[in-house]
Each structure stands twice: as C-alpha cells, then as structure tokens.
Amino acid sequence: MTIHFPFQNTYSTLPANFFARVAPTPVASPRLIKLNLALAIQLGLDPDLLSTAEGTEILAGKLVPDGADPIAMAYAGHQFGHFVPQLGDGRAILLGEVVDKEGVRRDIQLKGSGPTPFSRRGDGRAALGPVLREYIVSEAMFALGIPTTRSLAAVVTGEAVMRETALPGAVLTRVAASHVRVGTFQFFAARGDVDGVRALADHVISRHYPDVRSADRPYHALLEGVIARQAELVSRWLLVGFIHGVMNTDNTSISGETIDYGPCAFLDNYNPAQVFSSIDEMGRYAYANQPRIALWNLTRLAECLLPLFDDDKDKAIEQAQFMLGEFSEKFTAAYQAGLSRKVGLFTARDGDEALVQDLLDAMAKNDADFTLTFRQLGNAAGDEADTADVRAQFTDPVAFDDWSKRWRERLALEPQTAAERKAAMQAVNPAFIPRNHRVEAVIQAATNSDDYAPFEELLTVLAKPFEDQPQFAAYADPPLPDQRVTRTFCGT
Structure with a gap:
C-alpha cells in the first residue's frame, strides 16, 4: 500500500468494552466527490495520493490503510430527554488518530461506512444528501x-441506500479533536462502571485538558473545563444564528467542538422559537433553547x-451544583460580549444589554433577516446615510429608526472612527452563511443530476x-417565499 497515514492510536488501547473492533464494509465503485486539500496537508497526508483510485477506496472504506485500528465507539445518551443505555457508532468507524502539523491529535472517522455491532438493525450507510450537508456546514x-x-472528504459509493426512496450512497471522512461525548461517560455510568468512568476521564484529561492533570481536584477541573467550552461554543452558535437541531447528550462533544450535523440549519428571519428539525416536534432544541439544553446535558455529565468527586454523594452533588451554577454566567458573558461587538460596541457601559435586546425584539417583531441585519448595520455604522438596506429588513422601518437614534447616541461614546467601527463589525458579522435553501439546492442538484458544480461554488x-x-452577492440573499426551507431532516 502506497498511502501512509501517520496513525498514533490511543483510544483503541483503552479497555475492550470501550469499543468494538470492526472493519468498514467494502462498497461497489467509489468515486471521489471532494477532497479538502488544505486539511489533508494539515493532517500530514498527501492530497495527490488521496485523490488516486487507491486513496478513494480508503476514503470509502473499501481499503483499510496501514496502521489503522478500525473501531466503533460505544456510548449511550439522552435522545430528546429519554435515556438510551446503548447507542454507539452505528454507521461510523474510527480508522485511527493522527497528530497534525500543529501537534494536535485528531480522529479520522468514516461516516456511512457500514453496519457495526451498534447499528440497531440499521444499514450503517449514509445517503448523499446528509453527507453534503455535513461537509458544507462543518466547513x-x-x-x-x-x-x-471538519470534513476531509466526501465519496459516493456507487450503491443505493433505502430511506423513503432509493438514494445515492456516500461516505464522509470526518476529522475531530475526538469523538468522546457526554453519552460516552453515560455508557459507563449507567452500568455502574466507576472504573470505566475514571479511565475515560483520565483519557479525556490527557487528550483535551492536560493542564488540569496537576490540579488538586483534576476531575472537578475537567467538568469546569467542559462547562467553559460548552458555554463559549453555544454562545457562538447563537451569534451566527445556528440551530444544531439535535442536541442530545450523545451529540455533545467533550472537546467543545460542534459535532453531528444532522437536521441543522441557520436562521433566516430572526425568531427565537425557530425549529427546523423534522423530529423536534416539541421545540426542545429551538434556537433560544440551546443554552438551557447545553446546561441540561452538562448536568448529565456531572452525574x-x-x-x-467525593465518596460522600451529598458532598459530590453539592460540588457539582456549584460548578454547574457557573455555566449561565459564562454563557451570558460570552453571548453579551459577542452581541455588543455585532452592534459596534467595544467598551462596556450600563444599558448596553438592554439596547441590544431591544434590537433583537424589533427584529423578531418585524421579520428581519438575522444575518443581513447585522451585516448591513456595519454599513450604517460606517456612514450615517447608508441605512436603506438595514431599514429594508424591517416590515416597519420606523422600528429600526426609533432604535437607531439610541444606538447612534451610544456609538458616539465609543473611541473608534466610523471606518474602524465598520471594519470591526464586518469582521464579526458574516455576509454569507449556509442558507438553508442554498444547501437544499446543492443536495438536489447532486442527488438528482449528479451535478456538483453548485456544491463547489457554495463551498x-x-x-x-x-x-x-x-461576484457571489446573490448567495447573501434570503430565500424567496417559494424557496423557504421549513424542515430539515436527519440522515438516518
């Protein structure tokens, strides 16, 4: 075999009940759709070799590269609040770990690579649409x-998968800091396997939180670290209008990365109660609920x-409650600081939080597009006369005018010039997001016509x-009424 992956595997050295050893299931005639060249180089891989027929067969699971130790990881999880004691990688196989050029250990996983002992009567495969969605949104x-x-590659398998209809099959090569989840801890805790919980915690500390190894109470420090990362992560989701869609505990990464892009979506019009996921019938994972659910998931980790923490359970609970109590403060600090930057406020003053909330309230009442309102607010901050575009986002532009008077009075207290303020705002307010209708158009072109030009252009x-x-200005536009995507779907 000519293609070398510099594997240095650690998870597969953990006890046997942490995973099942299983090889990917070969596919008929894989074809490479997309290779992430920059990411391949960062991982120490040769993109030219990965683009060959042999490389494509590796990325499809038809060949296993030298040094790989393929495993399906065991985990449990709360799904929509209901506990399932065994889930595990039902359609994903971890080939192994590499240390990238920055010295960071990264998992390389094939998603859609065939059944495993955790498949629960599923086929272990992935359809093309969900693979493209995850590639687009994760990147x-x-x-x-x-x-x-991250997404390293997407491959079509040459085989159909059956969902509601027959769809082209595909495999995604996913790269992660690790695939350890809150649900991984729950797998051992549900079985009363304290040694398993301890071994997993030690592994996570070594891999993700090495600074806490010397702490007086390293397991407490681990929980504090996960809480801090989740608070920061979810604040960033809200600041770009992202809705994960399925924030189950098995989809909550211990490393603090966004993981498992199923029925995810981005806001068009600002609506705190927005839900896109077709399986979230009660709105549990609505846009504005995400901080509350993150804390709920972290509470399950603390359990x-x-x-x-302590042999005395009451003392252990008291300690956990204290640490969990810090989540709201950390989230609110990160979120409010981010909102202030989005409206051009870079010093803190009393009343800032209320000022930004009043803007959000006006946006919600007037069907304002989330992304465009903040992007065009930057133009208005740079030039007082340049308000037509941002006003047009409001069904009643007077609502913006009333808020804008107070905003400009507050901006006058900031030290930046107008040009500096505009540049700073444009650096935190994207012009382009993966608009749901654009993602859907890409999926339809690929699935129905084998046309990947829209996919490449969107990327x-x-x-x-x-x-x-x-030259791509149209990609910033919100959907027309007949283009609106109201439901997104999980790939299983």
Missing part, C-alpha cells in the same frame, strides 16, 4: 471561527462524574464568509 462553521469537526463562497465577494 462553513470552521470558516466562521466556530469550534467544529456521571459524581463518584470521582467557495462560504470559505470567506466575512468578505463581500461581489
């Missing part, structure tokens, strides 16, 4: 500066760690979300 999130898993636009890109 867009990376360009937006939000911690996320798993209680035996490591090009989303790679530079904070640049105006006049």
Whole structure:
C-alpha cells in the first residue's frame, strides 16, 4: 500500500468494552466527490495520493490503510430527554488518530461506512444528501471561527441506500479533536462502571485538558473545563444564528467542538422559537433553547462524574451544583460580549444589554433577516446615510429608526472612527452563511443530476464568509417565499 497515514492510536488501547473492533464494509465503485486539500496537508497526508483510485477506496472504506485500528465507539445518551443505555457508532468507524502539523491529535472517522455491532438493525450507510450537508456546514462553521469537526472528504459509493426512496450512497471522512461525548461517560455510568468512568476521564484529561492533570481536584477541573467550552461554543452558535437541531447528550462533544450535523440549519428571519428539525416536534432544541439544553446535558455529565468527586454523594452533588451554577454566567458573558461587538460596541457601559435586546425584539417583531441585519448595520455604522438596506429588513422601518437614534447616541461614546467601527463589525458579522435553501439546492442538484458544480461554488463562497465577494452577492440573499426551507431532516 502506497498511502501512509501517520496513525498514533490511543483510544483503541483503552479497555475492550470501550469499543468494538470492526472493519468498514467494502462498497461497489467509489468515486471521489471532494477532497479538502488544505486539511489533508494539515493532517500530514498527501492530497495527490488521496485523490488516486487507491486513496478513494480508503476514503470509502473499501481499503483499510496501514496502521489503522478500525473501531466503533460505544456510548449511550439522552435522545430528546429519554435515556438510551446503548447507542454507539452505528454507521461510523474510527480508522485511527493522527497528530497534525500543529501537534494536535485528531480522529479520522468514516461516516456511512457500514453496519457495526451498534447499528440497531440499521444499514450503517449514509445517503448523499446528509453527507453534503455535513461537509458544507462543518466547513462553513470552521470558516466562521466556530469550534467544529471538519470534513476531509466526501465519496459516493456507487450503491443505493433505502430511506423513503432509493438514494445515492456516500461516505464522509470526518476529522475531530475526538469523538468522546457526554453519552460516552453515560455508557459507563449507567452500568455502574466507576472504573470505566475514571479511565475515560483520565483519557479525556490527557487528550483535551492536560493542564488540569496537576490540579488538586483534576476531575472537578475537567467538568469546569467542559462547562467553559460548552458555554463559549453555544454562545457562538447563537451569534451566527445556528440551530444544531439535535442536541442530545450523545451529540455533545467533550472537546467543545460542534459535532453531528444532522437536521441543522441557520436562521433566516430572526425568531427565537425557530425549529427546523423534522423530529423536534416539541421545540426542545429551538434556537433560544440551546443554552438551557447545553446546561441540561452538562448536568448529565456531572452525574456521571459524581463518584470521582467525593465518596460522600451529598458532598459530590453539592460540588457539582456549584460548578454547574457557573455555566449561565459564562454563557451570558460570552453571548453579551459577542452581541455588543455585532452592534459596534467595544467598551462596556450600563444599558448596553438592554439596547441590544431591544434590537433583537424589533427584529423578531418585524421579520428581519438575522444575518443581513447585522451585516448591513456595519454599513450604517460606517456612514450615517447608508441605512436603506438595514431599514429594508424591517416590515416597519420606523422600528429600526426609533432604535437607531439610541444606538447612534451610544456609538458616539465609543473611541473608534466610523471606518474602524465598520471594519470591526464586518469582521464579526458574516455576509454569507449556509442558507438553508442554498444547501437544499446543492443536495438536489447532486442527488438528482449528479451535478456538483453548485456544491463547489457554495463551498467557495462560504470559505470567506466575512468578505463581500461581489461576484457571489446573490448567495447573501434570503430565500424567496417559494424557496423557504421549513424542515430539515436527519440522515438516518
């Protein structure tokens, strides 16, 4: 075999009940759709070799590269609040780990690579649409500066998968800091396996939180670290209008990355109660609910760690509650600071939070587009006369005018020049997001016509979300009424 992956596997050295050893299921005639050249180089891989027929067969699971130790990871999880004691990688196989050029250990996982012992009667395969959606949205999130898993490659398998109808099959090669989830801890805790919880915690500390190894109470420090990362992560989701869609505990990464892009979506009009996921019938994971659910998930993690905190359960609970109590403060601080930057306020003053909330309230009442309102607000900050575009986002432009008077009075207290303020706002307010109708159009073109030109062009636009890109200006437009996507779907 000519293609070398510099694997240095650690998870597969953990006890046998952490995973199942299983090889990917070969596919008929794989074809490479997309290879992430920059990411391949960062991982120490040769993109020219990965683009060959042999490389494509590796990325499709037809060949297993030297040094790989393929495993399906075991985990449990709360799905929409209901606990399932065993889930696990039902359609994903971890080939192994590599240390990238920055010294960061990264998982390389095939998603849609066939059944595993955790498949629960599923086929272990992925349809093309969900693979393209995850590739697009995960790479867009990376360009937006939000911690996320990455997409190394997408391959069509040459085989159909049956969902409601027959669809083209595909495999995504996903790269992650790791695939350890809150649900991974729950798998062992549900079985009363304290040694398993401890071994997993030690592994996570070594891999993701090495600074806490020397702490007086390292397991407490671990929980504090996960809480801090989740608070920051979810604040960043809200600041770009992202809705995860399925924030189950098995979709909550211990590393603090966004993981498992199923029925995810971005806001068009600002609506705090917005839900796109077809399976979220009660709105549990609505846009504005995401901070509350993150805390709920972290509480489930804390429950798993209680035996490591103190032999006295009451003391352990008290300690966990104290740490969990810090989530809201950390989230609110990150979120409010981000909102202030979005409206051009870079010093803190009393009344700022109320000022920004009044804008959000006006946006919600007037069906204002979330992304365009903030982007065009930057233009208005740079030139007082340049307000037509932002006013047009409001069904009643007077609502913006009334708020704008107070906003300009507040801007006058800031030290920046108008040009500096506009540049700073444009650096945090993207012009381009993965608009749901654009993603759907890409999926339809690929699925129905084997046409990947729209996919390539959308990736090009989303790679530079904070640049105006006049040649692609139409990609910033919200959907027309007949283009609106009201429901997104999970790929299983």
